[in-house]
Amino acid sequence: MNSPLSLYLSFVLTSIRNEDASNFRNCITINPGVNEGSLRSSFPEPSEFDLYPLPEKFRPIIKNYLKLMKSIYILNDIDSSLNDLNEMVNNLNRAADTQTNWINPALINASTELINVYQVKQKSNPDVEQQQEDDGTTASTSSSSSSLEKLATTINNSFKLSLNDKNLDLKLSKRTDIYFFLGNLIKIYFKLGKLELAKSVEKALKGTRFDLPPLDNPIPSKKKHSVTYLYYSAMLSLDDSNFVDTESKLVTAMNLLSYYREPKFITKHMEMILMILIPLRLYNNSLLPTQSTWEKFPNLKFVYKDCLFKAIIKGDLKSFEKCQSRFQVLFLKRHLYLLVENLKNLCYLQLVKKVARIFSQLSDDKASTHIVPLSAFQVGLEVSTNWKRDQNNSYVAIDPSQPYSQHLDEIECILANLIFEGKIKGYISHGNKCIVLSKTNAFPTQVVRL
Structure with missing residues (x-):
């Protein structure tokens, strides 16, 4: 009679042979269901003989995965869980190097779970996390910095794996999901305060000679990845005072958001985008939002209409500078300070008029x-x-x-x-x-x- 471990390994092997993305993803997820998760965590450590039927590069993945399930379901150790999951994703990257993009869903799911586990770990250390959120930097001696840097290295490996796929047929290439890895990687670099690295990976993307997928992919989840990439790419352009490119990227991201039917998701991301886009459109094109926009986003109304823009329209430099000082931390955190400084010219203009x-x-x-x-x-x-x-x-x-x-x-x-x-x-x-x-x-x- 086959043991539960043997049945599980047989299922893994069948998934790999059939290139069954959905089943293979379920084989290595940390959330296979409470009962299945508990069962997998109870498996004995597989021997080389047990793993031998699997393709060689997939053996470390499964070995890491079963160790990971014990860390989560038995030890309940968040640090071990993060390390084990990070190692599993690295092994998954190595295996994916020899595969077509059928393996992408499993890699994306594992990477998403890795990011989620990191975030859970951060909640157990809120003081360090708060420091990172407020000033945009991370102390190099903190444990959270070390974890985040390891996470960046792992996601960067996945990005390079996707970018360097030489398969000319985009339908079979791992480049089809490149915006997921690129968006998350740039986001992590922003959190680490390493913007030069963020610029370097975007430069690598623009320098590739291979076809890239369209940003407006018909699959909604892929549009979400494009929105993340466009948002952080726009902030890189904003830092370079390239306000025209910044607006173009954010407008594209806004258009992609229109495909979603999740009100909470749309509202949250739209507010983040409009926080930059509203002052940008005023600077680039002298355009202000409608009253309905202000009513939908009261936080933006408070910062802009009731404070900054009110001072600009009146040509009131004292109020402008007071508002600039009042929201200085917000403007710095959202990379808006240079743009707001440029808006001062509009305040001068209204005064001159x-x-x-x-x-x-x-x-x-x-x-x-x-x-x-x-x-x-x-x-x-x-x-x-x-x-x-x-x-x-x-x-x-x-x-x-x-x-x-x-x-x-x-x-x-x-x-x-x-x-x-x-x-x-x-x-x-x-x-x-x-x-x-x-x-x-x-x-x-x-x-x-x-």
Whole structure:
């Protein structure tokens, strides 16, 4: 009579011979069902004779797997479970090197479980995890860093295995699932604070001579992998101040999300994407979200509409800088700080418009209202930067006897940047200390709602 171990190994062998992805995945999952999991954990350690019928490269996988099940179901040891599962995935990578992409589902499932076990381990050490979340770095001496680096090495091996598959038929190539490994790998590198490594793997992807799968794969789960990759790839572009590419990637990710029918999944990921995309579209195209978007995402409304954008539209530099300081940690964590700093130019632009309009209304020479002295902007900038309120909540007038905080040369630089960016049409007359605005369309940039 065959023992339970013999029956299990026979099932494994049949799955491999038939290249049955679903059954093989179930053979090496840590969640085969409570009863089956308990049964497998009770198997004796297989001998070389027991494993001999299996292909040579698959023997270490099964040996590791049965050891892993004991760590989970009998020892209940999270550290041993993580190490055993990591070793199993590494052995799975070695076996997959000689296989077509029939093995991908098992490799993806094992990698997903490896990431999940790591996350469970992190919950048992929340202080270290919190440090990583807040400042984006990880102390090299911490155990969590060591575990995460091992995880990165393992997922990187899976990524290279997929990328270097030389099978020209994409339908049979392991490259079909490359965005799963790439997205998770870049995500881990972000958590480790190793952005140069994240850039290097993306560069390797772009440098391959083999065909890659489309990002809008018809299979929903693969679209999810594409969204993860696009999100982190967009943040790499954001760090390089490549705002056009960043927007393109995030818009593509938003379109892929429309295929999902899981409200919680969509809302969570859409908010993460919109956290970057909303200020990006304002900077790139002067576009603001609709009221319905603000209502759907109150956190974004609080940060942007009620604070940052309100200051920009009013040309209120003091409020802008206060908001920038208030949400500094959030902006740094989401790699938004450089973008927000660039949005300051829009705040300057709104202030310049306001000053030009006031000067035009007060000027006696209506034919020359397009020629505005730099001193007018100097006063406007002083008011916007250093305004105060008295006890009656009224604005306190700026004392003209006090020196201004901004020199005229700085005013020229601000205006010159806005002209260079195409936000103002006109030219600066340094000798006459004024700006000559276009009579027809001095301010072509208009903020509009989507």
